[in-house]
Amino acid sequence: MKVAVAGKGGSGKTTIAGTLARVLAQGGNRVLAIDADPNPNLAVNLGIEPETAARIEPVPHSFSHHSKNAEGRYSVGMDLSPEEIVARYGTSAPDGVTLLLVGRVESHQAGAG
Amino acid sequence: MRGILEHLHTSESLLTVTDMEAGLEHLKRGTLEHAEVLLIVVEPYFKSLEAAGRIAELARGLGVPALYAVANKVRSERDEVAISDYCAARGLPVLAVVPFDADVAEAERQGVAVLDSAPEAAAVGAVRGIADGLLATNQPEREGRVAD
Numbered sequence: 001m002k003v004a005v006a007g008k009g010g011s012g013k014t015t016i017a018g019t020l021a022r023v024l025a026q027g028g029n030r031v032l033a034i035d036a037d038p039n040p041n042l043a044v045n046l047g048i049e050p051e052t053a054a055r056i057e058p059v060p061h062s063f064s065h066h067s068k069n070a071e072g073r074y075s076v077g078m079d080l081s082p083e084e085i086v087a088r089y090g091t092s093a094p095d096g097v098t099l100l101l102v103g104r105v106e107s108h109q110a111g112a113g
Numbered sequence: 114m115r116g117i118l119e120h121l122h123t124s125e126s127l128l129t130v131t132d133m134e135a136g137l138e139h140l141k142r143g144t145l146e147h148a149e150v151l152l153i154v155v156e157p158y159f160k161s162l163e164a165a166g167r168i169a170e171l172a173r174g175l176g177v178p179a180l181y182a183v184a185n186k187v188r189s190e191r192d193e194v195a196i197s198d199y200c201a202a203r204g205l206p207v208l209a210v211v212p213f214d215a216d217v218a219e220a221e222r223q224g225v226a227v228l229d230s231a232p233e234a235a236a237v238g239a240v241r242g243i244a245d246g247l248l249a250t251n252q253p254e255r256e257g258r259v260a261d
Contacts, residue, residue, distance in 0.1 A: 001251050002129050002147055005174075007154030008164040009135035012185045015217055015227065016154055017132040019240040023158040024128055027244060042132045047226035074186050082127075094229070 018045025025095040032086065033099045040101050046093040058101040059089045137167055146173055150179045150247060152208065155200075157184065157192035162199045169205050179250065181208035183243060188213045208246050211239040 001102070005020070007013035021033040035042035048105035080088065090098040131148070145151065151172050155165040169180050182205050184196040193210055200207050216231035227234055 001247065002149045003152065003247060003259050004131045004133050004145060004148035004150070004177075005152045005154060006145075006168050007131040007135065007185075008156075010212070011135075011154040011161060012154050013135070013154040014132050015221070015236075016152070016183060016185065016211065016240060016243070017130055019228050019237060020152075020243055022226070023237075023241050023244045024130070024247075027248070029128045030126055031129050032129045033212060034129055036131050036133045039135075044224050045226055047229045050224055077210070086216040094226075101157070 006074045014042055014045050017045075018042050021046060021097050022093070025097045031095075031097045032090075033093065033097050035099065035101045036103070038103055040103060042092070043091070043099055043101075046097055046099055048091065048093050048099065052091070056091050056099070056101050057089060058103040059085055061102075137164065137171065141156040145175050145177055148172075148177050150181070151177045152181055152183050152248075153205070154183050154185050155196055156186050157188075157195045162196065165205070166199070166203055169203060181206050181246075183208055184210040187211065205258070209239050209243045211236050 003020070005013050018033065021031050025031040033042060033046055040056075040058075043056060044050060048056075076085040086098055086100065090100055093099050133145070151168075153165045153168050153172075155161050165182060169182075171173055172180055182196065182200045184193060187193050187196070187210050196210075197207055213229075214234050214236035216234035217227050217236050219230045220227035220230045223230065228237055231237065
């Protein structure tokens with residue numbers, strides 16, 4: 001199941017998202033928590049220490065498509081499987097939740113829209 | 114971001130909970146198209162209700178299959194009625210009512226998860242209800258059991 005949590009800023013959506021992810025994991029589900037907010041703070045709501053949270057590397061936005069740079073070379077790190085992405089960029093949170101930061105919308109990808 | 118979310122969601126046994134960007138503008142980009150269930154967190158005041166109404170409208174336009182409101186920071190019967198009336202008028206089922214909870218505010222002050230600082234908090238209990246509600250609506254044999 002793919003659940004998204006939206007709401008106005010300050011509505012408590014992140015607290016609810018983080019608590020929900022943990023509660024679902026406590027129930028024996030494999031849970032991936034995804035922070036898609038450009039101002040990420042889901043980590044703390046999942047119970048990750050602030051020092052650890054500050055060091056989390058976001059999933060790069062360029063992995064899933066091939067883009068040539070000025071020298072005509074392809075960028076590295078694309079075409080990872082979901083499992084590889086989780087293994088490489090996932091951070092373990094309490095109750096077995098894994099957190100991914102996906103952050104900002106990539107401007108050149110969104111440019112067509 | 115859209116590409117990443119779609120890609121991650123190819124893994125079937127995984128349950129994902131995505132904390133979306135606050136506000137509305139990004140929803141137009143189609144970042145919600147991957148979602149099967151959207152929870153719209155709403156507080157009992159006019160601007161929050163209005164924002165929830167617009168988010169619901171956008172999400173419907175994007176074809177998100179299931180939309181629910183989650184009433185949050187509810188302090189009174191009057192708060193609850195304000196939210197349920199607004200949502201009922203827009204055909205938006207209220208999945209849960211999360212009470213205003215001083216334990217949540219305290220956890221935020223301390224920078225910890227309320228589930229760790231106050232696992233028995235009323236708000237945590239309400240979120241457990243959301244999890245149960247989601248899992249119940251996700252059953253294949255759900256005839257007549259969809260929360261509304």
